[in-house]
Amino acid sequence: MSASEPVVRTAWPSARPGPSRLLRRAGVGLASGLVASAALVVTLRLGFTAIAVAAAVGIAHGVWFCFPRRAYLDSMMTAAALAIPLWSLMSVVLFPVLSGQHPMWTAAGMRALVPHLVGWVLFGAALGLAAQAASDAADRWLGPEPIPVPPPEPQKRRILVLGGGFAGVETAVSLERVFGADRSIVITLVSDTNALLFTPMLAEVAGSSLEPTHISSPIRTTLRRTQVVRGPVTRVDLAAKRVVVACDPPVTLAYDQLVLALGAVTNHLGLVNVARHTLGFKSLREAMRIRNQVIDAFERAEVETDPERRRELLTFVVAGGGFAGVELAGALNDFARGMLADFPDLRPEELAIVLVHPGDRILPELSPQLAAYALERMAARGVTFRLGERVADARQGAFVLKSGEEIRGHTLVWTAGSTPHPILKTLPLDRSKRGAVVVDEHLAVPGQEGVWAAGDCAAIVDARTKEPCPPTAQFALREARTLAENIHAALTGGQPKAFHFDALGALCVVGHHTACAELRVPFTRRNVRFSGLLAWLMWRSIYVAKLPGLERKVRVLSDWTLELFFPRDIVQTIDLSEPARLQGPAAADKPPPYAA
Numbered sequence: 001m002s003a004s005e006p007v008v009r010t011a012w013p014s015a016r017p018g019p020s021r022l023l024r025r026a027g028v029g030l031a032s033g034l035v036a037s038a039a040l041v042v043t044l045r046l047g048f049t050a051i052a053v054a055a056a057v058g059i060a061h062g063v064w065f066c067f068p069r070r071a072y073l074d075s076m077m078t079a080a081a082l083a084i085p086l087w088s089l090m091s092v093v094l095f096p097v098l099s100g101q102h103p104m105w106t107a108a109g110m111r112a113l114v115p116h117l118v119g120w121v122l123f124g125a126a127l128g129l130a131a132q133a134a135s136d137a138a139d140r141w142l143g144p145e146p147i148p149v150p151p152p153e154p155q156k157r158r159i160l161v162l163g164g165g166f167a168g169v170e171t172a173v174s175l176e177r178v179f180g181a182d183r184s185i186v187i188t189l190v191s192d193t194n195a196l197l198f199t200p201m202l203a204e205v206a207g208s209s210l211e212p213t214h215i216s217s218p219i220r221t222t223l224r225r226t227q228v229v230r231g232p233v234t235r236v237d238l239a240a241k242r243v244v245v246a247c248d249p250p251v252t253l254a255y256d257q258l259v260l261a262l263g264a265v266t267n268h269l270g271l272v273n274v275a276r277h278t279l280g281f282k283s284l285r286e287a288m289r290i291r292n293q294v295i296d297a298f299e300r301a302e303v304e305t306d307p308e309r310r311r312e313l314l315t316f317v318v319a320g321g322g323f324a325g326v327e328l329a330g331a332l333n334d335f336a337r338g339m340l341a342d343f344p345d346l347r348p349e350e351l352a353i354v355l356v357h358p359g360d361r362i363l364p365e366l367s368p369q370l371a372a373y374a375l376e377r378m379a380a381r382g383v384t385f386r387l388g389e390r391v392a393d394a395r396q397g398a399f400v401l402k403s404g405e406e407i408r409g410h411t412l413v414w415t416a417g418s419t420p421h422p423i424l425k426t427l428p429l430d431r432s433k434r435g436a437v438v439v440d441e442h443l444a445v446p447g448q449e450g451v452w453a454a455g456d457c458a459a460i461v462d463a464r465t466k467e468p469c470p471p472t473a474q475f476a477l478r479e480a481r482t483l484a485e486n487i488h489a490a491l492t493g494g495q496p497k498a499f500h501f502d503a504l505g506a507l508c509v510v511g512h513h514t515a516c517a518e519l520r521v522p523f524t525r526r527n528v529r530f531s532g533l534l535a536w537l538m539w540r541s542i543y544v545a546k547l548p549g550l551e552r553k554v555r556v557l558s559d560w561t562l563e564l565f566f567p568r569d570i571v572q573t574i575d576l577s578e579p580a581r582l583q584g585p586a587a588a589d590k591p592p593p594y595a596a
């Protein structure tokens, strides 16, 4: 898309500006009506009335119809076709009524008026020919009919949103709302996926509770008037106000306002071997791969005769004891233990789900009591914990902890670190220690007019509490709404709003119909804490309500209902037999090179 210039359409080139369009057409119509009135005078025998009627019909005809040059036959046929309605209206109804009689719409009456019909047909044909001749003459003497000049289109202002996650999609939705039908605003969203991924339910995809597509909402369906460009952004040129998207073929997008909402990527903390031998847990593809790798490991363990190797295949390690890691470990534990029923040769004691976490307790975001409850429930269901430990190295079939202990295992999922999108490093912008773009309280990037940021890639300080905003979907959504309103204010001369949001609380599923909840009591600074089945039911109700789109909600509810009656699906949908696939992220997952 190139910079769109205002379109200025020139008027018809005319040396002599003729009379106004309407007046000119009325004149053509009057002249042709008077000429054609002869046919009515002769056939209707109404004298002056016929002339007056012919003049009125001529004016209406002249104003209403267009006469392309020299289209005599066309104009004659068109006007002659008016004869029947004119005859019905005038001769059959109006003239008799005006002379104090009944309308002549009986069969006998109409038969008596057939000569009138002939008169109207002759009048119509003559009117068409005369109007065409008068119009051609007017063209010759007065010049072509002037075409009204449309008002110049307003200068378009282009808002470009980078990222199709919570922050990006919500920004576009809110921009559509605040700008309404204002066509001078062009909104474009770029995303390397065509759907918004509902990450809170990602563990359920890895654990085979939910179909992968059921937690993704197509961006194009969500947005009404935003242009969606699918492809990875590879270059942002702030000086030239342009962004390069590496789709096929690549496109360069110009913007007036830019929203950075590219989220975060997995950070392996510089551990090269760990990066090579682990699976990530951020995208749909990664969740599907985890699910498939678990199923694949079971299939291979079933035919493995070496007990050590079998145990290794059935050991699944999760690095990181935050929300994502705990929810994943809980989901994998339920999935794997449920699968044992289909693999009669495998024994429960051969299966191990290990969660490695550097802190002295899991779930640092929750209160110590809830974290302890979560650990106790998960341990009771068979999850093993290695607290105060880190995964420091990895090789095929083994993961080494910082203490030197080695865990023989087949699968390691890394949830222990994330960092704002790497493309931000190529931009001349202030970044926080975490690597996020620093924004002011209005979510604008200081010193860069028209550049904004929200979500996981932005370092935002709450305007009221002065606390840094956490990288969560809950915050990303609210930031996006404020950001859209502030862009609206910037373009319409309004007052920008400072960002403030009181977190609603946190919910974490720890597996097997159990969750922990810590929710803010409205209008107070107090939290209520509860756990177990009630918290799990609340988790499901809240998140299904937050899932965008009615259709997705119905799909997820039907998955959950089916799960009550049937075992989880163990169909392997990705073939992992290729050794390269087990060696780490496939080439397709590698980020494109980002240009400065």
Ligand SMILES: Cc1cc2nc3c(=O)[nH]c(=O)nc-3n(C[C@H](O)[C@H](O)[C@H](O)COP(=O)(O)OP(=O)(O)OC[C@H]3O[C@@H](n4cnc5c(N)ncnc54)[C@H](O)[C@@H]3O)c2cc1C
Binding pocket: 162, 163, 164, 165, 166, 167, 168, 190, 191, 192, 193, 199, 200, 201, 202, 203, 231, 232, 233, 234, 261, 262, 263, 264, 281, 282, 323, 324, 421, 423, 454, 455, 456, 457, 471, 472, 473, 474, 475, 476
């Ligand atoms: C497993 C998991 C569970 C979570 N659970 C919760 C929860 O329960 N509650 C909660 O509040 N938060 C949760 N979060 C955190 C939440 O997902 C993030 O905070 C939120 O997604 C941030 O939104 P965002 O728009 O900034 O980033 P994202 O949602 O990550 O969106 C970034 C978007 O940019 C796109 N993108 C990336 N690179 C490019 C590129 N080069 N070109 C074009 N597009 C690109 C991505 O495809 C993506 O669509 C969870 C996260 C994970 C991983």
